[in-house]
Amino acid sequence: MSWFKRQSSPIAPDSHTTDERSVRTEGLWVKCPSCGKAIFRAQLDETQQTCPYCAYHFKLDARSRIAALLEPGYQLVDLELRSTDPLDFCDLKPYKRRLAEAQKKTGLNDAIVNAIGKLGEHDVVISAMEYGFIGGSMGAVVGETIARAVDRARESRHPLIIVSASGGARMMEGIASLMQLAKVSAALGRLADARVPYISLMTDPTTGGVTASFAMLGDLNIAEPGALIGFAGPRVIEQTIRQKLPEGFQRSEFLLQHGFLDAVVPRRDLKPWLDQALTWLGTPAKS
Numbered sequence: 343m344s345w346f347k348r349q350s351s352p353i354a355p356d357s358h359t360t361d362e363r364s365v366r367t368e369g370l371w372v373k374c375p376s377c378g379k380a381i382f383r384a385q386l387d388e389t390q391q392t393c394p395y396c397a398y399h400f401k402l403d404a405r406s407r408i409a410a411l412l413e414p415g416y417q418l419v420d421l422e423l424r425s426t427d428p429l430d431f432c433d434l435k436p437y438k439r440r441l442a443e444a445q446k447k448t449g450l451n452d453a454i455v456n457a458i459g460k461l462g463e464h465d466v467v468i469s470a471m472e473y474g475f476i477g478g479s480m481g482a483v484v485g486e487t488i489a490r491a492v493d494r495a496r497e498s499r500h501p502l503i504i505v506s507a508s509g510g511a512r513m514m515e516g517i518a519s520l521m522q523l524a525k526v527s528a529a530l531g532r533l534a535d536a537r538v539p540y541i542s543l544m545t546d547p548t549t550g551g552v553t554a555s556f557a558m559l560g561d562l563n564i565a566e567p568g569a570l571i572g573f574a575g576p577r578v579i580e581q582t583i584r585q586k587l588p589e590g591f592q593r594s595e596f597l598l599q600h601g602f603l604d605a606v607v608p609r610r611d612l613k614p615w616l617d618q619a620l621t622w623l624g625t626p627a628k629s
Contacts, residue, residue, distance in 0.1 A: 374398050390609050399546065399566050399609055403448075404455040404472040407505055411468065411613055416459025420490050423483045424451045429516050437514040444475045452483040453508070456491045458500070462617035467495040470505040471552075478508035480552055481515040485522025488556065492529040492540075499626040501539040503616065506557040510550015523555035530559050539623040541616065544571050544594070544603075562619060564605045565594035566612075571602075 371380045376398035386392075390410055391400035408416065431437040445451060453475035457468045469491035471478045488504065495502035511519040533540055542560030544553075546569040553573050557563075565571060572592040580587055590596045597603045607615045 372400075392609050397567065397608065399568060401473055401507065401546065402609070403474060404450070404470040404505070404507075407470045408455060408457045408468055410609075411461055411503070411616065412457060412459040412466070413461070416457050418455060418457050419494075420456040420487050421451060423487055425481050425483045425515070427514075428482075428518055429514070431514040431516075433514075440476060440514070448472055448475050450475055452481065452487070453478045454484045454487045456487055456494075458494070458498075461503075461613065461620065464617065464620040465498070465500045466503055466620070467491050467498070467500050468503045468505065471507045473507040473509075473547075476512065478506075478552075479510060479512035480508060480519060480522055481512035482518045482522065484512075485519075485525050488522075488526050489529045492526065492533050495538055495540070496529075496533045496536050499536070499538055501541065501620055501623065501626070502533065503541045503543060504556060504560075505543045505545060506548040506552050507545045508548060508550065508552040510552055520551065523551050526556045527559060530556055534561075536626070538626045539620065541619060543612075544569055546570050549573065549575065558602075561623065562604045563602070564607050564615075565597070565603055567594060567606055567608055569594040571597055 370383055372383055372386055373380055374393045374396060376393060377396035379393070379395050381393060381395075385394060386400065391402050391406075392398070393400070402410070408418075425441055427437045427441070429437075450472055453472045455470050455472060457470070459466065459468075469488050471484070491504070492502060511523070513519070530540060540560050541562045541564065542557050544557055544563070544565040546566065548557050548565075548569060548571045550573060553571060570592055571594055574582075576587055576592055588596070594603060594606045598606050605615070
């Protein structure tokens with residue numbers, strides 16, 4: 343019967359050293375999902391969250407995006423808005439709890455950050471989406487905040503840049519979310535009538551109602567390398583048309599090749615590229 347008794351293995355004399363080492367090094371390295379290589383986190387920070395081996399673009403949070411594009415001294419605005427729960431929605435958990443968890447995780451009230459400042463010598467208005475907040479989904483607050491950025495750009499006659507990173511409309515707010523597509527698109531129509539430039543930057547992912555509205559309405563539509571851009575996902579499309587999609591379908595390079603984008607710009611080149619593009623577009627004359 344002694345055969346069936348569990349034998350306790352002796353504790354290695356240096357096991358506490360191994361535990362301490364694992365604690366010290368935890369979180370210091372990141373594995374690239376593209377090439378599989380381990381990257382020192384500090385090195386990743388230096389490259390704006392871009393893999394130094396294969397140039398894979400990791401997701402960048404909204405505040406880091408703004409800091410990377412604008413000169414020091416910029417101002418964050420329109421941060422006071424908070425989502426409510428108009429439908430008293432609950433799926434796996436109540437929507438109110440989802441909001442509270444996302445706010446605690448990101449330190450933001452919702453999935454958007456507006457800023458005003460300078461990009462090079464150009465005064466600009468930037469609206470950057472935060473994918474870490476419920477997948478960057480667009481609810482009433484996101485729509486209202488972007489609409490405020492559009493109106494501010496029109497009134498100040500400063501070019502507008504919107505950085506999209508979103509899974510689409512926020513289903514927990516139902517029709518209130520879907521109405522934001524028309525609301526922001528109408529505001530961009532007024533911006534176009536005022537002849538104020540608008541550059542749309544799409545990052546991974548930009549999908550659903552965001553793609554179906556403001557993300558594709560720029561005077562220049564650009565994207566980061568490898569970004570997923572589309573309305574419905576590839577699997578849904580394949581099941582609908584019952585055909586296999588081409589390699590790289592809905593990635594930014596595929597869209598550029600087929601005329602849906604004006605440029606694919608690596609993150610390291612983004613700021614000088616935008617600076618030059620704003621120079622080409624010219625400074626809008628005061629009305």
